[in-house]
Amino acid sequence: MQCIRRRVQVRGVVQGVGFRPFCHALAVRFDLAGHVGNDGGGVFLELEGEEERVAAFLESLEREPPPLARIEEVRVEAMPARGERQFRILASEPIPGEVTPVSPDVATCDDCLREFHDPADRRFRYPFINCTNCGPRYTIIRDVPYDRPMTTMAAFAMCEACAREYHDPHDRRFHAQPNACPTCGPRLEWRDPSGMGTVFTGDAALAAALRMLRDGGIVAVKGIGGFHLACDATQPHAVRELRRRKRRADKPFAILARDVTQLRRFAEISTEEEALLSSRARPIVLLKRNDVPGIDEAHDVAHDVAREVAREVAPGQATLGVMLPYTPLHHLLASVGPLVLTSGNLSEEPIARTNDEAMERLGAIADGFLLHDRDIHVVCDDSVIRVHRGRELSLRRSRGYAPYPVRLAAPTPSVLAVGGELKGTACLTRDRYAFLTPHIGDVGNLETVAALEHACNHLARLFRVVPERLACDMHPGYLATQWGRRFAAQHGLRVIAVQHHHAHLAALMAEHGLGEREAILAFTFDGTGYGTDGTIWGGEVLLGGYGGYERVAHLATTPLPGGDAAIRRPARVALAQLWTAGNAWDGTHSAGALTAEERRVLRIQLERRLNCVDTTSIGRFLDAAASLAGGRHAVSYEGQAAIEFEELARDGAARSPGYRFDCAVSPTGVIIFDGGPVLRRVAADAAAGRDKRDMARAVHVALAEVIVAVASRLRDAQGIDLVGLTGGVFQNVLLLTLAEDALRSAGFEVLVHQKVPPNDGGLALGQAMVAAHA
Ligand code: ZN
Ligand code: ZN
Numbered sequence: 001m002q003c004i005r006r007r008v009q010v011r012g013v014v015q016g017v018g019f020r021p022f023c024h025a026l027a028v029r030f031d032l033a034g035h036v037g038n039d040g041g042g043v044f045l046e047l048e049g050e051e052e053r054v055a056a057f058l059e060s061l062e063r064e065p066p067p068l069a070r071i072e073e074v075r076v077e078a079m080p081a082r083g084e085r086q087f088r089i090l091a092s093e094p095i096p097g098e099v100t101p102v103s104p105d106v107a108t109c110d111d112c113l114r115e116f117h118d119p120a121d122r123r124f125r126y127p128f129i130n131c132t133n134c135g136p137r138y139t140i141i142r143d144v145p146y147d148r149p150m151t152t153m154a155a156f157a158m159c160e161a162c163a164r165e166y167h168d169p170h171d172r173r174f175h176a177q178p179n180a181c182p183t184c185g186p187r188l189e190w191r192d193p194s195g196m197g198t199v200f201t202g203d204a205a206l207a208a209a210l211r212m213l214r215d216g217g218i219v220a221v222k223g224i225g226g227f228h229l230a231c232d233a234t235q236p237h238a239v240r241e242l243r244r245r246k247r248r249a250d251k252p253f254a255i256l257a258r259d260v261t262q263l264r265r266f267a268e269i270s271t272e273e274e275a276l277l278s279s280r281a282r283p284i285v286l287l288k289r290n291d292v293p294g295i296d297e298a299h300d301v302a303h304d305v306a307r308e309v310a311r312e313v314a315p316g317q318a319t320l321g322v323m324l325p326y327t328p329l330h331h332l333l334a335s336v337g338p339l340v341l342t343s344g345n346l347s348e349e350p351i352a353r354t355n356d357e358a359m360e361r362l363g364a365i366a367d368g369f370l371l372h373d374r375d376i377h378v379v380c381d382d383s384v385i386r387v388h389r390g391r392e393l394s395l396r397r398s399r400g401y402a403p404y405p406v407r408l409a410a411p412t413p414s415v416l417a418v419g420g421e422l423k424g425t426a427c428l429t430r431d432r433y434a435f436l437t438p439h440i441g442d443v444g445n446l447e448t449v450a451a452l453e454h455a456c457n458h459l460a461r462l463f464r465v466v467p468e469r470l471a472c473d474m475h476p477g478y479l480a481t482q483w484g485r486r487f488a489a490q491h492g493l494r495v496i497a498v499q500h501h502h503a504h505l506a507a508l509m510a511e512h513g514l515g516e517r518e519a520i521l522a523f524t525f526d527g528t529g530y531g532t533d534g535t536i537w538g539g540e541v542l543l544g545g546y547g548g549y550e551r552v553a554h555l556a557t558t559p560l561p562g563g564d565a566a567i568r569r570p571a572r573v574a575l576a577q578l579w580t581a582g583n584a585w586d587g588t589h590s591a592g593a594l595t596a597e598e599r600r601v602l603r604i605q606l607e608r609r610l611n612c613v614d615t616t617s618i619g620r621f622l623d624a625a626a627s628l629a630g631g632r633h634a635v636s637y638e639g640q641a642a643i644e645f646e647e648l649a650r651d652g653a654a655r656s657p658g659y660r661f662d663c664a665v666s667p668t669g670v671i672i673f674d675g676g677p678v679l680r681r682v683a684a685d686a687a688a689g690r691d692k693r694d695m696a697r698a699v700h701v702a703l704a705e706v707i708v709a710v711a712s713r714l715r716d717a718q719g720i721d722l723v724g725l726t727g728g729v730f731q732n733v734l735l736l737t738l739a740e741d742a743l744r745s746a747g748f749e750v751l752v753h754q755k756v757p758p759n760d761g762g763l764a765l766g767q768a769m770v771a772a773h774a
């Protein structure tokens with residue numbers, strides 16, 4: 001029998017996912033000799049044996065890889081046979097400069113959960129149980145190759161039993177780097193905010209936390225990618241107290257439910273939503289509330305689950321952000337009932353990472369601290385996803401997804417893109433990969449800048465990226481831009497300032513794997529983006545690709561009195577837009593929301609154009625429409641008015657008398673669509689007592705119609721029928737659906753976001769792509 005030998009190089013996410021033991025098992029199955037090892041570039045193998053057995057091995061390798069692996073490339077080379085008999089697993093050897101995708105953190109797998117619930121198992125109820133297929137990854141890796149000494153588990157020496165599993169190729173914990181047990185691994189610790197009281201460890205720590213949660217207290221919990229603040233979601237006073245201490249007025253909190261059965265009691269859930277909630281990434285999924293207790297529950301008085309989720313969790317909203325337990329610790333905590341689980345920070349600050357940081361920053365918020373001694377190397381907040389027509393729409397791409405790269409159409413130069421201001425994320429490109437940091441938060445203070453810097457450095461180290469260029473937003477006042485420019489000066493990098501909406505366009509193209517020759521017609525609708533003419537853009541129709549763009553249409557300009565401050569007061573924006581449209585504002589809901597003095601000052605501001613910034617923002621247009629319709633007049637978080645307006649519109653009558661934007665063409669050939677006529681009609685209808693849900697619906701329909709009207713004119717003029725919908729406004733799935741349907745039936749091909757957020761969380765990817773092609 002002829003023996004052959006092959007050298008095989010496998011690339012993709014193949015480290016830290018049980019790939020070497022998997023290869024070992026395959027080699028045993030097909031009776032092959034040789035070896036397998038990790039290097040900085042992926043996994044390499046040498047296989048020796050009969051030709052068809054080698055072929056069968058390679059086929060199985062690609063067909064049935066371990067669950068967490070993502071194979072991107074398999075290269076096979078011939079080499080002379082050596083007459084070897086054994087198959088060995090080699091220790092890792094780094095190759096400087098090579099890139100290996102690293103796995104995100106993965107939710108506890110079913111095999112581990114079985115042991116976790118088994119009283120006879122040595123890891124019964126152990127809060128840090130994990131295996132080759134699950135557990136922390138990205139947040140504990142200090143450097144590659146992914147081996148225990150390079151992780152924050154290096155501090156824990158494995159006991160004999162754990163070491164045996166770790167070294168046994170037939171064990172499901174073979175080379176599971178975070179392997180641990182109650183004897184040798186991390187343990188829980190309970191402390192009170194003063195740090196002075198009794199310290200409990202292990203089961204007693206957990207019991208103290210559960211008791212405090214039941215008693216309506218607020219507990220800071222160290223999770224996998226940072227601290228959370230938790231309280232019982234069914235106790236209104238606990239939720240209110242958390243809001244007060246966290247200084248967060250209305251912005252919704254996420255809920256941790258024990259299981260799907262429990263969450264069905266307060267939310268509607270589709271098959272796709274259930275699959276996503278239970279996936280390995282375990283994101284927060286936005287679900288529709290549905291908490292009228294059913295007949296079964298009403299009788300189920302003995303169980304806590306019969307209690308309702310407090311309205312205070314997501315005031316004024318018909319949706320709830322829900323997640324299922326993704327670490328063993330969360331499985332233990334969720335036994336209390338649905339919990340509020342929100343990022344462990346004071347509003348505006350980044351999420352706390354170390355025990356000391358948490359004790360210091362959250363000391364005034366939490367009544368107790370559930371800590372542990374496994375360090376989090378890099379923070380990773382929860383991801384947020386909305387399911388829309390069975391399709392995912394990422395709103396925040398973080399835990400469970402980062403740092404999986406976005407695969408690009410072609411190799412690109414290495415760029416560090418620092419993102420915008422809101423929903424900060426950075427992006428590093430290398431070869432055909434774009435690596436995005438997890439969600440950092442709004443980059444509005446030095447702490448968040450430091451968190452952004454830490455995340456960038458970490459990605460650069462893990463993926464061996466040496467940036468050649470730096471991309472940032474054109475807004476000179478953004479802290480991320482300022483930090484980026486300093487970084488570029490230190491490292492001698494060329495800086496490319498990218499227009500905000502051009503970056504949105506490029507992010508959408510990159511997500512869809514479009515190349516540098518392609519162009520799309522992008523409707524980039526959002527709240528705020530610095531325009532090239534010094535005004536605030538946000539209702540832009542751009543035609544172009546990575547290399548450049550033309551602003552072919554936009555919303556008519558209106559004044560924003562008081563600039564950014566007006567964003568918190570939709571009523572002011574509404575009056576300013578109505579005034580611009582030539583309408584009196586007396587008697588409108590918005591006028592009623594302001595004092596006579598405020599209205600007087602506003603009128604002077606508008607007439608003399610004092611402290612007014614021009615804007616084309618669709619976000620502000622929607623704020624104005626919402627306020628005039630009798631919706632929200634003041635907001636406590638970004639996008640609040642628009643989110644509530646979408647909810648109103650969802651219940652509105654589809655067949656309502658329509659509103660219409662005016663369309664005109666400027667002397668330079670730019671199409672200008674004017675929202676003034678829509679707002680005038682809303683004001684008149686509101687005065688006539690029309691249902692605000694119907695008005696909200698009609699505004700959404702008008703916006704979708706103007707998108708199609710503008711796209712159709714441009715198709716005739718420019719011959720392009722590939723349309724993109726991007727920008728934060730397209731988190732609104734009603735508008736997205738209406739626009740997408742109308743465009744498709746008009747014969748357009750439509751691109752929408754799925755994996756990368758349409759909001760500013762996706763901006764860095766687009767900035768990087770533009771800079772790479774500059
Ligand atoms: Zn597992
Ligand atoms: Zn152990």
Ligand code: FE
Nearest residue numbers: 526529728760
């Ligand atoms: Fe934006």
